[in-house]
Amino acid sequence: MGRVILHCDLNNYYASVEALLDPRLREVPLAVCGDPESRHGVVLAKNQIAKGYGVLTGEALWQAKRKCPGLVCVLAHHRIYEEYAAKVRAIYCRYTDQVEPFGIDECWLDVTGSRRLFGSGFEIAERLRREVREEIGLTISVGVSFNKAFAKLGSDLKKPDATSCITEANFREVVWPLPAAYLLFVGGATAKKLADCGIRTIGDVARLRSRDLQHLLGKHGVRLWQYANGIDNDPVRLFTDHRPPKSISHGVTCREDLTHAEEVWPIFRHLAQDTGRKLRAEQMQAATVQITLKGASLQVKQYQAPLPEPTRSPQLIAEAAQALLIKHYRWAEPLRAVTVAATNLTQGKAPRQLLLFADERPEKLDKVEDVMYGLQERFGGQALFSAAELLADKLPRHREKLPEEEES
Ligand SMILES: [Mg+2]
Known part of the structure; x- marks a missing residue:
């Protein structure tokens, strides 16, 4: 019996928290930024409206304002973002003790053992979405799949506030047409190497021989080939299994x-x-x-x-x-x-x-x-x-x- 893994991703996280704190911000193009007075003010996050104007995370504030003159900038409140993230994780922990955070706004959940109590992976995803929305006021996108890589990919397929399922039966139709860069841990440099060889989609990666990818990208290439073919046995860590920092x-x-x-x-x-x-x-x-x-x-x-x-x-x-x-x-x-x-x-x-x-x-x-x-x-x-x-x-x-x- 396969595993059931969920990947939950808070939508437009920083901007959504700011809109919770001040509902007027819901209606305007919004950027969360560092100090606008400092020389290096950059956009840390933006809401859906600002996205529509082409505002990008990481770009300088003056550039963003040129694209979107009405852009409202608010200062980041990192402590508050941590607090809300902790509340959301507490909801996830109702369904399993295997909750592994990935950054501040994403988590993997292994709910394989929770189904008898709470229903299928999809049903658990729907409950989580409702509880996070009703209790916290934030929305999440959830990917449901049989491994971590596809669950993460699934949470990106439909957003905001949606559930997507990638199964052993449908992953070739759903996942393979997507760009290779959507795979977990394919960064810009890897994507470029792949593109230079004419490898554009996840299906292209899957259909190669793993040793050709190894030749191109080393060990990392083998891992990508496995991901593309739905082979990923990486466990979801226990929520209590926190790894201490090295520095x-x-x-x-x-x-x-x-x-x-x-x-x-x-x-x-x-x-x-x-x-x-x-x-x-x-x-x-x-x-x-x-x-x-x-x-x-x-x-x-x-x-x-x-x-x-x-x-x-x-x-x-x-x-x-x-x-x-x-x-x-x-x-x-x-x-x-x-x-x-x-x-x-x-x-x-x-x-x-x-x-x-x-x-x-x-x-x-x-x-x-x-x-x-x-x-x-x-x-x-x-x-x-x-x-x-x-x-x-x-x-x-x-x-x-x-x-x-x-x-x-
Ligand atoms: Mg997010």
């Missing part, structure tokens, strides 16, 4: 170039604050700090150093970043963008050696920061912050995420 980094492009180390400090402190929050949430600590500096000429330099002992303290991470900057950077040119990364991560709080003259500062900082993050959690990020962050006047008012973080 946590936060970066920012500044409103104005930074010209000396004193100007960088509050920005490092601000970035490290987010890194510390994530480390706490993951119950991890970092043994190494790495900084990436992008100069005004866009030249990139990277430095790293081990910490005296593993930590999750934003203060200590920022201090290590600042020490790296002072040690290595000669200010041949001002800095445009900086990133702080915590790497070499380990689980939990490592037992500290009780040395007679051990530095007590990390312990004390940890207690203070526990209180600080607790207050931010309860009253919002602006409730309390480090005094150094007040000096970060070259930070954009709202930080941008990279456009590829949301697909829509």
